[in-house]
Amino acid sequence: MSEVQERFHRMKDLPSTHLLGTGTAMCSGCGGLEALHEIYDVLGEKTVFVNAAGCMTLLSVYPFTPFRGSWLYTAMASATAGAQGIRDALDILKQKKQITEEEDLEVVTLTGDGAAYGMGMASTSGAMERDLDFIYICYDNEGYGNTGQQYSGATPHAAKTATSKGARGFAGYKKDLFSIWTAHKPTYVATVIGSEPLDLARKIEKARNLTGPRMIIALAPCPTGWDYDPKLTVEIGKLAVKTGIWPLKEYIDGEVVHTKVPRQRVPVEEYLKLQGRFRHLFEPERNDALLEELQAKVDNYWEGVS
């Protein structure tokens, strides 16, 4: 494993050739696309991306695609079942010697949080239980972004969305997908974020060199859905890590390891106040109680991290 990590020791080790084409329909400042660019540079073009309904469905619009490799759009609930069909078919073709090993592809499921945290969970659970050899990339922009940011199972507490516009925002709490996935004991689970490209590249490289279900959740700051200036995507991403809101971690061999522990955590409000979806916590008057509750939740999480 250490050998693998050495490929990406420093920032300058990151791939300098960028494989994903530009000029897509994604919004400017899309944190999901930022992460996907970095992921694609590591995974390369010997891949087939199996997509579920979401923002990134609009990456490949006839007759254009930014992918140098292959792509299959499926539906919202069953991208992972599509991955199953492709993986099985490629294995059958290899076994029957109808294709050579060189023709094989890495099968990559690409979905948003709407599919990953909700509708697609059964098919993903099934794939992990069957030990499907694939990579799952969830770009998590914490809401049904492609339809205008309604709350989803990934929406954080108190966030204002198109369907939680009240004074307290979203009443629910962000689902712990990382734990749900690790409970299946897949080969690998990791959280990443585009604003930490070295950590991301190391994890994708690690996943690439393993077999079985390799599950990646990329927090995807979303200028349109989170209501902030697109130029702040990287800064908000960095703050998500520094405040401890988005723990960077990985699960492998039954253990969870935090890959970047923010020793001196920045107060969460530094992250929240840059985003319109949390403006009601500060205006017209500061909601100290709710801010404290959000801070306490983060503190509580990190207290449990040894």
Add this chain to the structure above:
Amino acid sequence: MSRALLTGNGAAAWGARLAQVDYIPAFPITPQTEIIENLAKWIDTDEMDSRLVTLESEHSMITAAGAAAATGVRVFSATSSQGLLYGMEMLYTVAGWRAPFVLVNVSRGLAAPITLESDHNDILAARDCGFLQIHCTTCQEVLDSTLIAYRLAEHHSVRLPVIVNLDGFYLSFTREPVELPDAEAAAKFVGNYDAENVQFRASAPTSQAVAVLGGTPYSYFRYEIHLAAQQGLKVYDEVATEFAQQFGRKHEAVEAYRCDDADYVFVMLGSFASKAKAAVDQLRDAGWSIGLVRPRLLRPFPAERFYQLLKSKKGAAVIDQNISMGKGGVLHSELASVLYGKPDAPPVLTSFIGGLGGRDISQEELFEMAKVTRDAYEKSETPAPRLLFTQDEMREVHKLQAVAHVERQELEKDHE
């Protein structure tokens, strides 16, 4: 060639085995389950070189089936009823991928109320999705149709998935003598799967099933599916003719039984057509001039074939084992649409709904339907569509209601 006593499910499994399918995404559902159990057993005992994977739902199963076909292997799958509807989104989706495979549906009525027994509302819900449909009356047909379905699906001018339909219980669990083609002969007939340009390979990156923007490209691709489905009629005839030459059994797109000189015909799908054939024989013995028209191919709809068969008839009794709520029989509407305004179209097209949820259609009812149709012709007055239900059945329901009522009263007394 050998002979075996097989259930409809057994015949479907043999069809998949003889077609040498590579991949079987599966999910159990009554009354289909025996098909995948047979296939799983043959794979376990190395009698079949195939891979069976049980998905966690039919939605996933049909996704995996389409995705594997889109990668370039020969795929078989099977389902029933609720399962077909659970996968409905993907039936439409994978048909658009133009990745051919064969899906067997064992027809069963739809909830609510939930039931296990047969009717055609499940398969007719999939009428418009882009899958072609072959409907069977005998176990032999199930096997033969599965082989024919691969040829049809994979044909260069079609490239669409095909559903082979058989009725739950009446066919799925009924044993009939079935001729099993030799494995080599069947393999030769079906041929190797040519994925054409629908496949995923590292050396030839491709984007499949991408989004379109606007109605123009959308309409183009949707029309393509429709036109390909229509090509299926000609292709079906070629394939069925070749099948007959090799195996001695001709399965016409539309079966016509004692129709040539008939004044009246029954029109219906599926296994109950066996009963209608018997009724035709009995009515003929009683001096009637009557026959049976049974579409095997429902999609593409053999419109011209129907017209030729029904032209100059006095009347047709259309028996629908389905019900479009608020409209009536689906087959009746479809038939009316292809006959309307045509010269010498039968002036009377009576509509009967029967056989829902496994309810029998008795010979007496078939005789009555013939009589109603003849009376309609003679009076030049077509009666309203009729829902088959007898006085005895009504009494049975009243009894059940009475029991329910008494039980409710007892419960309420306990609460007082």
